[in-house]
Amino acid sequence: MNTALRATSDRPCGPRDGDPIDQIAAALRTDGYIVLPAPLPPAALGGLLRHFRSIDREQFRRAGIGREDEHQLNRFVRSDKIFWLDNTNLSVNAYLSWMEALRVGLNRRLFLGLFDYECHYAYYDRGTFYKKHLDCFQGSTNRVLSTVLYLTPNWQPRDGGELAIYPPGEEAAAPDALPLLKVAPRFGQMVIFLSEEFPHEVLTVNRPRYSVTGWYRVNNSLGDIVDPAS
Incomplete structure (x- = not known):
């Protein structure tokens, strides 16, 4: 069910034209998810890791659940810390450019109306x-x-921290429900899945775990209310 892609160049560019984006689109169309063993070149990954490690841990904020008025901290639900990204760092900017190229490619193939990426x-x-x-x-x-x-x-x-993805409709399933798949947090591996379809969890981590987590969003602007907000 998973489709494996691998970048063969260290150039700081977006996803290659042709088959890779076609394969991602096909997997999302048929399965709703895809695991990519190594979609980005080593140089890009190294730059992101160096930037991650350069950030003072005091700048990371405990993550919450919900949005705006419903946002709350709940350590029984999640206990990670986050640092929001923008394009001021060169390595992050290269990553965002890569994700922008993917956004354009997926819109052309799947007509998802993806508006931006956070x-x-x-x-x-x-x-x-x-x-x-x-x-x-x-x-x-x-x-x-x-x-x-x-x-x-x-x-x-033994380090734990796998991403367990459950079948659609299983968000209220018993705690011992079996996941559809588990994604190992191996360096350079990426998973993409439909946000509204797949309940998922991060299993308990046994050593520090780093990742870039993001979402493609559609534009739900209505009248004077702008969404996504700037």
Whole structure:
């Protein structure tokens, strides 16, 4: 069910034209998700990891759940810390350019109406987790595709922190429900899936875990209310 892609160049460019984006689009159309073992070149991954490590941990904020008036901190649901990204860093800017090229390519193939992309670094310390959830906010349909790019070097199975993805409609399933798949947070691996369809969780982490987590969104602007907000 998974489609493997691999970049063969260290050039700081977007996804290659042709088959790779076709394969991503086909997987999203048929399965709703895809795991990419190494879609970005090593130089790009190294730049992101160096930037991640250069940020003072005090600048990371404990992540919450919900949005705006419904936003709250709940350590029983999630215990990671996040740092929102923009294009001021060269490595992040190259990554955002890559994701922009993917956005354009997926819109051409799937007509998803993807409007923009937002992302943050996610830092999971030992013993942290994120319980089963959906990436769309209640009453909102603006998050369409979720992406996670893993930056933890030398991950081993004993390190934990896998992403468990459950079948659609299983968000209220029993705690012992079996996942559809588990994605190992290996360095350079990326997973993309439909935000509104797949409940998922980050299993307990046994060593610090780094990733770039992001979402492609549609434009739900209505009247004087602008969404996505700037």
